[in-house]
Amino acid sequence: MMSNETQAGVTRYLERPEGRVAYEVAGDGPLVICVPGMGDLRSVFRALEPSLVDAGYRVALMDLRGHGDSDTTFGQYDDVANGTDIVALARELGGGPAAVIGNSMGAGAAAWAAAEDPDAIGSLILIGPFVRNAPVARGAALLFRLALMRPWGPAAWNAWYARLYPGRAPAHLDAHRARIRESLRRPGRWQAFTATTRTSHAPVEARLDGVRARTLVVMGERDPDFADPAAEAAWIARRLDGEVVMVPGSGHYPQAEYPEVVTPEVLRFLRGEAASEVGAAERDGVRAAVGAGEVHGA
Numbered sequence: 001m002m003s004n005e006t007q008a009g010v011t012r013y014l015e016r017p018e019g020r021v022a023y024e025v026a027g028d029g030p031l032v033i034c035v036p037g038m039g040d041l042r043s044v045f046r047a048l049e050p051s052l053v054d055a056g057y058r059v060a061l062m063d064l065r066g067h068g069d070s071d072t073t074f075g076q077y078d079d080v081a082n083g084t085d086i087v088a089l090a091r092e093l094g095g096g097p098a099a100v101i102g103n104s105m106g107a108g109a110a111a112w113a114a115a116e117d118p119d120a121i122g123s124l125i126l127i128g129p130f131v132r133n134a135p136v137a138r139g140a141a142l143l144f145r146l147a148l149m150r151p152w153g154p155a156a157w158n159a160w161y162a163r164l165y166p167g168r169a170p171a172h173l174d175a176h177r178a179r180i181r182e183s184l185r186r187p188g189r190w191q192a193f194t195a196t197t198r199t200s201h202a203p204v205e206a207r208l209d210g211v212r213a214r215t216l217v218v219m220g221e222r223d224p225d226f227a228d229p230a231a232e233a234a235w236i237a238r239r240l241d242g243e244v245v246m247v248p249g250s251g252h253y254p255q256a257e258y259p260e261v262v263t264p265e266v267l268r269f270l271r272g273e274a275a276s277e278v279g280a281a282e283r284d285g286v287r288a289a290v291g292a293g294e295v296h297g298a
Contacts (some may be wrong), residue, residue: 020063023063027057028056030095032057034060035064035086035108036063036103038162038196040104041067042061055270062089064106069277070117072188096121099124104197106193109204123215124215125270126216127219127255128226128254129219130201130225132208135204161180164253165256172182208240209239211240221250247261
């Protein structure tokens with residue numbers, strides 16, 4: 001059973017055949033579901049959530065299977081499995097079609113969900129998205145393999161996670177990383193994480209032609225998870241007939257690094273407005289700061 005609490009920050013549960021998926025809800029209005037990536041927590045959207053609520057949206061932040069407050073009893077932890085959870089949550093909460101904001105692997109799951117149930121998912125905002133087995137940056141594969149090896153595995157992942165914020169480190173980043181470390185120490189969490197790392201994004205790529213949802217691709221210009229972030233963003237936008245926002249200086253989590261750039265673009269897109277100069281001044285300001293060496297990594 002789900003909790004009857006509705007205020008922000010209260011964990012609720014979506015009952016699934018093999019376990020529970022944790023989420024929380026805040027606000028009233030059209031539904032927006034936010035889905036984090038592998039090895040992360042739903043709190044990665046903390047900088048974005050209040051603006052969405054203030055703009056009149058009902059915002060659901062969910063944890064992936066085996067992550068955060070979700071159960072570790074599932075047999076599958078891949079894009080398809082998490083995509084089925086997104087569809088189920090959209091159906092459970094109602095008020096659709098929902099908009100889904102997916103980050104990293106969460107973006108792949110969101111794209112799969114949109115193809116699977118276009119009546120439930122009406123629009124997509126894909127941030128640092130993995131929707132195919134894209135070429136990764138040099139050295140990333142080796143570091144990733146090291147991250148899976150105990151006893152140093154959790155520490156290696158946490159160190160790599162910090163590198164995914166090459167721009168302005170959010171004020172809450174240290175606390176967020178501490179919550180990730182603590183989460184991975186809980187029973188079954190590391191095993192679920194390593195199962196998640198074996199995900200192939202090929203099933204998502206195979207469904208891209210079936211996505212009918214309006215799509216916005218948000219990509220950090222310095223995302224270390226991609227060999228060429230701009231080229232990957234352009235490829236995804238072409239496949240989904242979407243638009244692209246490149247965030248200067250940012251890595252894999254631009255919604256947390258530069259919310260003053262990402263948030264106006266997200267709200268503009270959710271309102272159905274065409275691309276304009278929204279956020280241009282903020283992007284120019286960030287780009288100038290990066291060029292002047294005023295922005296430093298975590």
